[in-house]
Amino acid sequence: MKASKSIVRRTRWPDSAGAPLVTPLQPSVVYASSSPDALDAQYDGTAPGYTYAREGHPNADVLARKIDALEGAEAGLVTGSGMAAVTAVLYGLPGQGDHVLAGNQLYGRSMRMLREELPRMGIATDMADPTDAAAMAAALRPETRLILLEVVSNPTLRVSDIAGIAALARERGILLAVDNTFTTPRGLRPFDHDADIVIHSVTKLLAGHSDATLGYVAARDPEHRKRLYETAVTLGLTPSPFDCWLAERGLQSFELRYDRAEANARALADALADTPGVRRVLYPTRPDHPDHDRAVSLLGDRGGPMVCFEIDGGRAAANALVEAAPDIAFAPTLGDIGTTLSHPASSSHRGLAPETRAALGMTEGVFRVSLGIEDADLLISEFRAAIAAATAG
Incomplete structure (x- = not known):
């Protein structure tokens, strides 16, 4: 029997008169050269x-x-x-x-x-x-x-x-x-x-x-x-x-996602500022932000999709807030298409001594919210309910 070409030999990529609309995925580790x-x-x-x-x-x-x-x-x-x-x-x-x-x-x-x-x-x-x-x-x-x-x-x-x-x-x-x-x-x-x-x-x-x-x-x-x-x-x-x-x-959807998340962040920051149980809210373009004038000079009205807020009650209240908001992902990340909640003292900045975190304004009651593209009213309702549950005592 005549030997056939081995199927383990690598096959050249087919030529095409048309180009792919979507970028091809090329997982190859190596690329063969002619000489x-x-x-x-x-x-x-x-x-x-x-x-x-x-x-x-x-x-x-x-x-x-x-x-x-x-x-x-x-x-x-x-x-x-x-x-x-x-x-x-x-x-x-x-x-x-x-x-x-x-x-x-x-x-x-x-x-x-x-x-x-x-x-x-x-x-x-x-x-x-x-x-x-x-x-x-x-x-x-x-x-x-x-x-x-x-x-x-x-x-x-x-x-x-x-x-x-x-x-x-x-x-x-x-x-x-x-x-x-x-x-x-x-x-x-x-x-x-x-x-x-x-x-x-x-x-x-x-x-x-x-x-x-x-x-x-x-x-x-x-x-x-x-x-x-x-x-x-x-x-x-x-x-x-x-x-x-x-x-x-x-x-491909970055600008659309960013603009929607930023609008949600502005709305949530304003709502949290009027929410009982919230000690402070940090959002760069709000008038009460400590760097407001610089933020407006640098960013205009682009305050971004992040909000930081602080509640009273220490770690116990922090645990209660997360448990009272099961539909908001508690995760050490940001920038997702959906809203995520993080607690710096137990995640991103856990390696700092408590007194160092406190000097930087990161108490046990501080949370960072990365806003997604959900409905703003839904988010405001969920956060207000969770804060109420966390600070009820």
Whole structure:
């Protein structure tokens, strides 16, 4: 019998006169080249294409170009998570003997990296109040290489003095990296405010469905882009093609989701401010927000889709509130298409000492709400009922 062609041999992708409407999912780890010379040309950058997925793949590039368009960026890089993007910046740009200054309200894992991981690498770190440019200036050192901040902080929604801090960075020749996860380019584009680097947890609002774990980082300077890329590839901060494919699909509805969630956040913040049992409400564009004037100057009327509020009663009341709102997902995340509720003291900032959390305004009664696209009246009714149950005693 004549031997037939083995079915285990890889089949060439069929040619087609038509192009797919939906981005194809390409999970291939490796890409075959026609010759050693052709492979050399790809690695040298004189020929386009892909070689090994850790070094780049089509689904990541398609997603990155879409986020680039939103951020006004060029050649941004998609990573395996938001913390992978933070890692690429903090491991890739400062070096041994340098100093990094950060805002004192950041995502909990970013704070842990600054406090515990970078010092092991010989990189000194400090944190200061990003709402006060003078406090940030006082914490600078001659060896400060980079400043990291969030425009709107996690979780208490304080608004950084990005104009004052950017001026400091320019004056001292320091890189300014901005985590724009909360604000998104729908609220503010950091490159328009003199940032050098923009970071996202794509997992959150950009992807929007809690089913893809990804990050993104972009740099203004081509040399910094190269350094970020080499760091990400070397450390294996690779994104999954499937997650990139999911996030691109989620991104198609980003602006619609964001606008609806933001409208819900404004409505909920106003309603909670008049709800018995609520000690305080934080929403950037409300007149009673401590950074209201700066928020309006930076964001206009774009207060974003997050609300922070505090109730009396400590952990017992916090437990009671969550139990009284079974239809609102209690989950340590944000940016989902549905509303989620989180408790910083038991999740994102549990690693901080209680007195440190208290100094930052994160008591046991503080909750962060990430608004989804549900009916606003339904959400207000559910939260008011849960707060009433939690504070009844």
